[in-house]
Amino acid sequence: MVGCDSRFDTFQPNEVFSLALAKTRSTSTDLASQDASRVVEELYGTPDEPLWPDLPAAKKAVSDERNLFRSSGPVSSEKDGTHLGLFREHCVTCHALEGSGAGPASAFQNPYPRDFRHGVFKWKSTKRGHKPTRRDIRELLVRGIPGTAMPSFALLEPEDLDALVDYVVFLSARGEVERRVTAAAIDELDYGETSPVAELMLSSQSGTEGGQVVQDVVGRVHTDWAEAEEHEVVVPYFPELSGEQLAASVTRGKAFFHGKVANCAGCHGPAGDGSLPTLDYDDWTKEYTTRIGLTPDDRAAMKPFRDAGALRPRTIAPRTLGDGVFHGGGDSASLYRRITQGIAGTPMPAVEVVSESNGKGLTDGQIWDLVRYVQQLSTSH
Ligand code: HEC
Ligand code: HEC
Known part of the structure:
Protein backbone atom coordinates (compact mmCIF):
# COMPACT_ATOMS: atom_id res chain seq x y z
CA MET A 1 0.00 0.00 0.00
CA GLU A 232 32.90 32.53 -3.39
CA VAL A 233 35.46 33.96 -0.96
CA VAL A 234 38.73 34.66 -2.71
CA VAL A 235 41.38 33.02 -0.54
CA PRO A 236 44.81 34.63 -0.97
CA TYR A 237 48.04 32.69 -1.26
CA PHE A 238 49.00 30.92 2.00
CA PRO A 239 52.76 30.97 2.59
CA GLU A 240 53.93 27.68 4.13
CA LEU A 241 56.33 28.54 6.97
CA SER A 242 58.59 26.46 9.15
CA GLY A 243 61.05 26.84 12.01
CA GLU A 244 61.50 30.29 13.52
CA GLN A 245 59.31 31.98 10.94
CA LEU A 246 56.42 29.70 11.82
CA ALA A 247 56.98 30.17 15.56
CA ALA A 248 57.00 33.96 15.16
CA SER A 249 53.79 33.84 13.10
CA VAL A 250 52.06 31.65 15.71
CA THR A 251 53.11 34.08 18.46
CA ARG A 252 51.64 37.01 16.51
CA GLY A 253 48.52 34.92 15.88
CA LYS A 254 48.13 34.28 19.58
CA ALA A 255 48.21 38.03 20.22
CA PHE A 256 45.47 38.60 17.61
CA PHE A 257 43.45 35.79 19.19
CA HIS A 258 43.43 37.77 22.43
CA GLY A 259 43.49 41.22 20.86
CA LYS A 260 40.72 43.81 20.67
CA VAL A 261 40.04 43.48 16.95
CA ALA A 262 39.38 39.75 16.68
CA ASN A 263 38.83 38.92 20.34
CA CYS A 264 38.48 35.22 19.67
CA ALA A 265 39.37 34.55 23.30
CA GLY A 266 36.26 36.49 24.35
CA CYS A 267 34.19 33.49 23.23
CA HIS A 268 36.60 30.62 22.84
CA GLY A 269 38.38 31.22 26.13
CA PRO A 270 41.97 32.30 26.70
CA ALA A 271 43.42 28.97 25.55
CA GLY A 272 40.72 28.29 22.95
CA ASP A 273 39.31 25.62 25.22
CA GLY A 274 35.72 26.87 24.94
CA SER A 275 35.65 27.20 28.72
CA LEU A 276 33.54 30.35 28.85
CA PRO A 277 29.88 29.73 29.59
CA THR A 278 27.56 30.77 26.81
CA LEU A 279 23.98 31.86 26.86
CA ASP A 280 23.66 32.37 23.16
CA TYR A 281 21.57 30.49 20.61
CA ASP A 282 21.87 29.83 16.91
CA ASP A 283 19.59 31.60 14.42
CA TRP A 284 17.43 28.52 13.87
CA THR A 285 16.57 28.53 17.59
CA LYS A 286 16.41 32.31 18.01
CA GLU A 287 13.56 32.43 15.54
CA TYR A 288 11.12 30.96 18.05
CA THR A 289 12.79 32.28 21.21
CA THR A 290 14.85 35.41 21.87
CA ARG A 291 14.14 37.09 18.53
CA ILE A 292 10.43 37.20 19.28
CA GLY A 293 10.89 38.15 22.92
CA LEU A 294 10.48 34.68 24.44
CA THR A 295 12.76 33.08 27.02
CA PRO A 296 14.01 29.68 25.84
CA ASP A 297 13.80 28.28 29.40
CA ASP A 298 10.18 29.35 29.77
CA ARG A 299 8.41 26.05 29.21
CA ALA A 300 4.94 27.57 28.99
CA ALA A 301 6.05 30.06 26.34
CA MET A 302 7.79 27.29 24.41
CA LYS A 303 4.87 24.86 24.56
CA PRO A 304 3.00 26.00 21.43
CA PHE A 305 6.24 25.94 19.45
CA ARG A 306 7.25 22.55 20.78
CA ASP A 307 3.76 21.24 19.95
CA ALA A 308 4.23 22.58 16.43
CA GLY A 309 7.44 20.59 16.08
CA ALA A 310 10.19 22.94 17.29
CA LEU A 311 13.18 21.24 18.88
CA ARG A 312 13.98 22.00 22.52
CA PRO A 313 16.04 25.23 22.61
CA ARG A 314 19.67 24.56 23.36
CA THR A 315 22.52 27.02 23.69
CA ILE A 316 25.33 27.01 21.16
CA ALA A 317 28.81 26.67 22.60
CA PRO A 318 31.88 28.33 21.09
CA ARG A 319 34.05 25.45 20.05
CA THR A 320 36.91 23.89 21.98
CA LEU A 321 39.67 24.60 19.51
CA GLY A 322 42.16 22.26 21.16
CA ASP A 323 40.45 19.00 20.29
CA GLY A 324 41.57 19.03 16.67
CA VAL A 325 38.06 18.46 15.31
CA PHE A 326 36.91 20.99 12.73
CA HIS A 327 33.34 20.71 11.50
CA GLY A 328 34.03 22.71 8.38
CA GLY A 329 37.67 21.81 7.70
CA GLY A 330 40.95 22.64 9.47
CA ASP A 331 42.93 23.46 6.32
CA SER A 332 44.16 27.01 5.92
CA ALA A 333 41.62 27.98 3.22
CA SER A 334 38.64 26.77 5.30
CA LEU A 335 39.92 28.60 8.39
CA TYR A 336 40.49 31.77 6.34
CA ARG A 337 36.84 31.61 5.26
CA ARG A 338 35.62 30.96 8.83
CA ILE A 339 37.56 33.93 10.18
CA THR A 340 36.74 36.43 7.43
CA GLN A 341 33.06 35.42 7.16
CA GLY A 342 32.21 34.10 10.60
CA ILE A 343 29.82 31.14 10.62
CA ALA A 344 26.38 31.86 9.14
CA GLY A 345 23.48 31.16 11.46
CA THR A 346 25.69 31.23 14.56
CA PRO A 347 27.05 33.94 16.89
CA MET A 348 30.59 33.52 15.45
CA PRO A 349 31.26 36.95 13.86
CA ALA A 350 33.37 37.89 10.85
CA VAL A 351 36.68 39.71 11.10
CA GLU A 352 36.96 42.52 8.56
CA VAL A 353 39.81 42.15 6.09
CA VAL A 354 41.74 45.42 5.66
CA SER A 355 44.63 46.28 3.37
CA GLU A 356 46.58 48.03 6.12
CA SER A 357 46.45 47.61 9.91
CA ASN A 358 43.96 50.18 11.17
CA GLY A 359 42.66 48.84 14.47
CA LYS A 360 39.35 47.79 12.89
CA GLY A 361 40.26 44.69 10.97
CA LEU A 362 43.13 42.38 10.14
CA THR A 363 45.26 42.16 7.01
CA ASP A 364 45.56 38.91 5.08
CA GLY A 365 49.01 38.37 6.60
CA GLN A 366 47.60 38.83 10.11
CA ILE A 367 44.75 36.44 9.37
CA TRP A 368 47.31 33.84 8.30
CA ASP A 369 49.08 34.38 11.65
CA LEU A 370 45.78 33.69 13.38
CA VAL A 371 45.14 30.62 11.21
CA ARG A 372 48.55 29.22 12.12
CA TYR A 373 47.85 29.80 15.81
CA VAL A 374 44.47 28.02 15.57
CA GLN A 375 46.07 25.12 13.70
CA GLN A 376 48.77 24.91 16.34
CA LEU A 377 46.17 24.95 19.15
CA SER A 378 44.43 22.00 17.53
CA THR A 379 47.53 19.86 17.41
CA SER A 380 49.24 20.85 20.64
CA HIS A 381 47.58 18.48 23.08
C1 HEC B 1 30.76 35.73 19.67
C2 HEC B 1 31.47 34.53 19.95
C3 HEC B 1 32.60 34.10 19.03
C4 HEC B 1 33.71 34.82 18.66
C5 HEC B 1 34.08 36.26 19.01
C6 HEC B 1 34.51 33.92 17.87
N1 HEC B 1 33.89 32.70 17.75
FE1 HEC B 1 34.64 31.07 16.78
N2 HEC B 1 32.92 30.06 17.18
C7 HEC B 1 31.88 30.53 17.93
C8 HEC B 1 30.83 29.53 17.95
C9 HEC B 1 29.49 29.65 18.65
C10 HEC B 1 31.28 28.44 17.18
C11 HEC B 1 30.54 27.14 16.89
C12 HEC B 1 29.80 27.24 15.57
C13 HEC B 1 29.10 25.98 15.15
O1 HEC B 1 29.69 24.91 15.15
O2 HEC B 1 27.95 26.07 14.81
C14 HEC B 1 32.61 28.81 16.73
C15 HEC B 1 33.41 27.98 15.97
C16 HEC B 1 34.73 28.28 15.62
C17 HEC B 1 35.60 27.38 14.90
C18 HEC B 1 35.28 25.97 14.45
C19 HEC B 1 35.11 25.88 12.95
C20 HEC B 1 34.93 24.46 12.49
O3 HEC B 1 35.14 24.21 11.31
O4 HEC B 1 34.58 23.61 13.29
C21 HEC B 1 36.81 28.04 14.75
C22 HEC B 1 38.05 27.52 14.07
C23 HEC B 1 36.65 29.34 15.36
N3 HEC B 1 35.38 29.45 15.88
C24 HEC B 1 37.66 30.26 15.40
C25 HEC B 1 37.48 31.56 15.86
C26 HEC B 1 38.49 32.59 15.74
C27 HEC B 1 39.88 32.40 15.16
C28 HEC B 1 37.94 33.72 16.26
C29 HEC B 1 38.55 35.11 16.29
C30 HEC B 1 38.83 35.67 15.01
C31 HEC B 1 36.60 33.38 16.71
N4 HEC B 1 36.37 32.07 16.46
C32 HEC B 1 35.73 34.27 17.31
C33 HEC B 1 31.80 31.76 18.56
C34 HEC B 1 32.72 32.78 18.44
C1 HEC C 1 22.45 10.95 11.85
C2 HEC C 1 21.89 12.24 11.50
C3 HEC C 1 22.10 12.79 10.10
C4 HEC C 1 21.92 12.17 8.89
C5 HEC C 1 21.49 10.72 8.63
C6 HEC C 1 22.13 13.17 7.89
N1 HEC C 1 22.47 14.36 8.47
FE1 HEC C 1 22.86 16.09 7.49
N2 HEC C 1 23.24 17.01 9.28
C7 HEC C 1 23.15 16.41 10.51
C8 HEC C 1 23.54 17.36 11.53
C9 HEC C 1 23.57 17.09 13.02
C10 HEC C 1 23.85 18.56 10.86
C11 HEC C 1 24.27 19.89 11.51
C12 HEC C 1 25.76 20.00 11.71
C13 HEC C 1 26.21 21.40 12.09
O1 HEC C 1 25.39 22.23 12.46
O2 HEC C 1 27.40 21.65 12.01
C14 HEC C 1 23.65 18.30 9.44
C15 HEC C 1 23.84 19.26 8.47
C16 HEC C 1 23.60 19.04 7.11
C17 HEC C 1 23.74 20.04 6.09
C18 HEC C 1 24.10 21.48 6.32
C19 HEC C 1 25.57 21.79 6.16
C20 HEC C 1 25.89 23.26 6.34
O3 HEC C 1 26.84 23.73 5.71
O4 HEC C 1 25.21 23.97 7.07
C21 HEC C 1 23.40 19.45 4.90
C22 HEC C 1 23.37 20.09 3.53
C23 HEC C 1 23.07 18.07 5.18
N3 HEC C 1 23.21 17.85 6.54
C24 HEC C 1 22.65 17.17 4.23
C25 HEC C 1 22.37 15.83 4.51
C26 HEC C 1 21.96 14.88 3.50
C27 HEC C 1 21.73 15.19 2.04
C28 HEC C 1 21.80 13.69 4.14
C29 HEC C 1 21.47 12.35 3.53
C30 HEC C 1 22.33 11.92 2.44
C31 HEC C 1 22.08 13.91 5.56
N4 HEC C 1 22.41 15.23 5.74
C32 HEC C 1 22.01 12.94 6.53
C33 HEC C 1 22.75 15.12 10.77
C34 HEC C 1 22.46 14.18 9.81
Missing part, protein backbone atom coordinates in the same frame (compact mmCIF):
# COMPACT_ATOMS: atom_id res chain seq x y z
CA VAL A 2 2.70 2.45 -1.00
CA GLY A 3 1.57 6.06 -0.84
CA CYS A 4 -1.17 5.51 1.73
CA ASP A 5 0.93 6.68 4.65
CA SER A 6 -0.42 10.20 5.15
CA ARG A 7 2.84 11.39 6.69
CA PHE A 8 4.44 11.02 3.29
CA ASP A 9 1.58 12.39 1.18
CA THR A 10 2.37 16.05 1.68
CA PHE A 11 5.11 18.21 3.10
CA GLN A 12 4.00 19.45 6.54
CA PRO A 13 3.51 23.23 6.62
CA ASN A 14 6.09 25.24 8.55
CA GLU A 15 3.96 25.79 11.63
CA VAL A 16 6.81 27.00 13.82
CA PHE A 17 7.55 29.83 11.42
CA SER A 18 3.88 30.65 11.13
CA LEU A 19 3.50 30.88 14.93
CA ALA A 20 6.61 33.06 15.29
CA LEU A 21 5.28 35.34 12.56
CA ALA A 22 1.89 35.58 14.29
CA LYS A 23 3.68 36.74 17.43
CA THR A 24 5.81 39.43 15.78
CA ARG A 25 3.01 40.74 13.52
CA SER A 26 0.33 40.47 16.23
CA THR A 27 -2.17 38.90 13.87
CA SER A 28 -3.38 35.47 12.87
CA THR A 29 -1.23 33.80 10.23
CA ASP A 30 -3.54 30.80 9.70
CA LEU A 31 -5.02 31.97 6.40
CA ALA A 32 -1.66 33.13 5.06
CA SER A 33 -0.09 29.84 6.05
CA GLN A 34 -2.88 27.77 4.44
CA ASP A 35 -2.69 29.66 1.16
CA ALA A 36 1.11 29.58 1.19
CA SER A 37 1.00 25.78 1.60
CA ARG A 38 -1.37 25.44 -1.33
CA VAL A 39 0.72 27.68 -3.60
CA VAL A 40 3.97 26.01 -2.59
CA GLU A 41 2.48 22.60 -3.34
CA GLU A 42 1.36 23.82 -6.77
CA LEU A 43 4.90 25.02 -7.45
CA TYR A 44 6.99 22.29 -5.81
CA GLY A 45 4.73 19.23 -5.69
CA THR A 46 4.77 16.57 -3.00
CA PRO A 47 7.34 14.25 -1.38
CA ASP A 48 6.49 11.55 -3.93
CA GLU A 49 6.13 13.87 -6.91
CA PRO A 50 8.36 16.89 -6.60
CA LEU A 51 8.10 19.67 -9.15
CA TRP A 52 10.58 22.31 -10.08
CA PRO A 53 8.95 25.72 -10.73
CA ASP A 54 8.78 26.60 -14.41
CA LEU A 55 10.85 29.79 -14.23
CA PRO A 56 14.18 30.66 -15.89
CA ALA A 57 15.91 31.41 -12.56
CA ALA A 58 14.65 28.12 -11.13
CA LYS A 59 16.04 26.14 -14.06
CA LYS A 60 19.50 27.54 -13.47
CA ALA A 61 19.60 26.51 -9.82
CA VAL A 62 19.44 22.75 -10.33
CA SER A 63 21.66 20.58 -12.50
CA ASP A 64 19.17 17.94 -13.63
CA GLU A 65 15.47 17.73 -12.81
CA ARG A 66 15.60 13.93 -12.96
CA ASN A 67 17.67 14.13 -9.80
CA LEU A 68 14.58 15.29 -7.91
CA PHE A 69 12.74 12.19 -9.05
CA ARG A 70 15.63 9.94 -7.96
CA SER A 71 15.95 11.51 -4.52
CA SER A 72 12.25 11.66 -3.68
CA GLY A 73 9.55 9.06 -3.10
CA PRO A 74 9.83 5.72 -1.35
CA VAL A 75 13.07 3.71 -1.41
CA SER A 76 13.30 1.41 -4.44
CA SER A 77 15.44 0.56 -7.48
CA GLU A 78 14.72 0.69 -11.18
CA LYS A 79 15.48 -2.28 -13.48
CA ASP A 80 18.80 -0.76 -14.54
CA GLY A 81 19.85 -0.50 -10.88
CA THR A 82 19.17 3.24 -10.50
CA HIS A 83 18.43 3.98 -6.84
CA LEU A 84 15.26 5.87 -6.03
CA GLY A 85 14.08 7.40 -2.76
CA LEU A 86 17.60 8.44 -1.77
CA PHE A 87 16.54 11.12 0.69
CA ARG A 88 14.22 8.78 2.57
CA GLU A 89 16.87 6.10 2.61
CA HIS A 90 19.77 8.21 3.86
CA CYS A 91 18.64 11.52 5.33
CA VAL A 92 15.06 11.57 6.54
CA THR A 93 15.67 10.12 10.03
CA CYS A 94 17.62 13.25 10.89
CA HIS A 95 16.53 15.97 8.47
CA ALA A 96 12.80 14.99 8.22
CA LEU A 97 10.72 14.76 5.07
CA GLU A 98 10.47 18.52 4.55
CA GLY A 99 14.06 19.22 5.61
CA SER A 100 13.02 20.75 8.95
CA GLY A 101 15.89 19.03 10.76
CA ALA A 102 13.41 17.62 13.28
CA GLY A 103 13.47 14.01 12.10
CA PRO A 104 12.87 11.16 14.58
CA ALA A 105 16.59 10.81 15.39
CA SER A 106 17.24 14.51 15.93
CA ALA A 107 16.18 15.12 19.54
CA PHE A 108 19.41 13.94 21.18
CA GLN A 109 21.81 15.38 18.67
CA ASN A 110 23.94 18.43 19.36
CA PRO A 111 24.06 20.36 17.12
CA TYR A 112 20.65 19.50 15.73
CA PRO A 113 20.41 18.48 12.07
CA ARG A 114 20.07 21.46 9.76
CA ASP A 115 16.65 22.95 9.01
CA PHE A 116 17.20 23.52 5.28
CA ARG A 117 14.13 25.77 5.02
CA HIS A 118 15.94 28.83 6.36
CA GLY A 119 18.24 28.69 3.35
CA VAL A 120 21.21 29.26 5.70
CA PHE A 121 24.24 26.95 5.68
CA LYS A 122 27.40 26.98 7.79
CA TRP A 123 30.17 25.05 6.06
CA LYS A 124 30.67 26.61 2.67
CA SER A 125 33.07 28.50 0.44
CA THR A 126 30.85 31.54 -0.20
CA LYS A 127 30.43 34.81 1.67
CA ARG A 128 28.41 34.67 4.85
CA GLY A 129 25.03 35.82 3.50
CA HIS A 130 25.15 33.64 0.39
CA LYS A 131 24.07 30.12 -0.51
CA PRO A 132 26.61 27.31 -0.65
CA THR A 133 27.72 26.14 -4.09
CA ARG A 134 26.68 22.72 -5.38
CA ARG A 135 30.31 21.68 -4.91
CA ASP A 136 30.20 22.76 -1.25
CA ILE A 137 27.21 20.52 -0.57
CA ARG A 138 28.69 17.64 -2.53
CA GLU A 139 32.00 17.83 -0.66
CA LEU A 140 30.12 18.05 2.62
CA LEU A 141 28.20 14.86 1.83
CA VAL A 142 31.44 13.06 1.03
CA ARG A 143 33.19 14.33 4.16
CA GLY A 144 30.28 14.36 6.57
CA ILE A 145 30.56 16.89 9.38
CA PRO A 146 33.17 15.54 11.82
CA GLY A 147 32.24 16.14 15.44
CA THR A 148 28.50 16.06 14.67
CA ALA A 149 25.95 13.33 13.94
CA MET A 150 26.13 14.07 10.21
CA PRO A 151 27.83 11.03 8.67
CA SER A 152 29.96 10.73 5.56
CA PHE A 153 28.24 9.46 2.42
CA ALA A 154 31.49 8.81 0.59
CA LEU A 155 30.38 5.27 -0.28
CA LEU A 156 27.36 6.36 -2.33
CA GLU A 157 27.52 6.27 -6.14
CA PRO A 158 28.61 9.63 -7.63
CA GLU A 159 25.23 9.99 -9.42
CA ASP A 160 23.41 9.40 -6.14
CA LEU A 161 25.44 12.16 -4.48
CA ASP A 162 24.62 14.55 -7.35
CA ALA A 163 20.95 13.67 -7.01
CA LEU A 164 21.03 14.38 -3.26
CA VAL A 165 22.73 17.74 -3.81
CA ASP A 166 19.89 18.82 -6.09
CA TYR A 167 17.38 17.57 -3.55
CA VAL A 168 18.95 19.62 -0.76
CA VAL A 169 18.66 22.67 -3.05
CA PHE A 170 15.06 21.69 -3.80
CA LEU A 171 14.03 21.30 -0.15
CA SER A 172 15.83 24.46 0.86
CA ALA A 173 14.38 26.58 -1.96
CA ARG A 174 10.91 25.14 -1.37
CA GLY A 175 11.10 25.79 2.37
CA GLU A 176 12.50 29.29 2.01
CA VAL A 177 9.84 30.21 -0.55
CA GLU A 178 7.18 28.92 1.86
CA ARG A 179 8.55 31.13 4.65
CA ARG A 180 8.92 34.22 2.50
CA VAL A 181 5.55 33.84 0.81
CA THR A 182 3.81 33.47 4.18
CA ALA A 183 5.54 36.62 5.48
CA ALA A 184 4.76 38.53 2.27
CA ALA A 185 1.08 37.59 2.59
CA ILE A 186 0.94 39.33 5.96
CA ASP A 187 3.28 42.23 5.16
CA GLU A 188 2.34 43.04 1.57
CA LEU A 189 -0.99 41.41 0.74
CA ASP A 190 -3.37 42.31 3.54
CA TYR A 191 -3.73 38.81 4.99
CA GLY A 192 -4.78 38.72 8.65
CA GLU A 193 -7.82 37.50 10.50
CA THR A 194 -9.62 37.61 7.13
CA SER A 195 -8.60 36.85 3.57
CA PRO A 196 -7.73 39.73 1.25
CA VAL A 197 -9.58 40.60 -1.97
CA ALA A 198 -9.06 38.23 -4.93
CA GLU A 199 -6.39 40.43 -6.57
CA LEU A 200 -4.24 40.12 -3.43
CA MET A 201 -4.66 36.39 -2.83
CA LEU A 202 -1.49 34.30 -2.99
CA SER A 203 -1.38 32.51 -6.32
CA SER A 204 1.00 30.31 -8.29
CA GLN A 205 -0.28 31.95 -11.49
CA SER A 206 0.87 35.30 -12.80
CA GLY A 207 -1.58 38.08 -13.63
CA THR A 208 -2.59 39.27 -10.17
CA GLU A 209 -0.70 41.17 -7.52
CA GLY A 210 -0.78 38.08 -5.28
CA GLY A 211 0.69 36.03 -8.12
CA GLN A 212 3.38 38.62 -8.76
CA VAL A 213 4.51 38.59 -5.12
CA VAL A 214 4.91 34.81 -5.31
CA GLN A 215 6.85 34.99 -8.60
CA ASP A 216 9.17 37.61 -7.13
CA VAL A 217 9.91 35.46 -4.08
CA VAL A 218 10.55 32.36 -6.21
CA GLY A 219 12.77 34.37 -8.54
CA ARG A 220 14.82 35.81 -5.70
CA VAL A 221 15.37 32.52 -3.86
CA HIS A 222 16.30 30.55 -6.97
CA THR A 223 18.55 33.30 -8.30
CA ASP A 224 20.43 33.22 -4.98
CA TRP A 225 21.06 29.51 -5.52
CA ALA A 226 21.91 29.90 -9.20
CA GLU A 227 24.43 32.67 -8.48
CA ALA A 228 26.12 31.16 -5.41
CA GLU A 229 29.40 30.58 -7.22
CA GLU A 230 29.76 34.29 -7.95
CA HIS A 231 30.07 34.89 -4.22
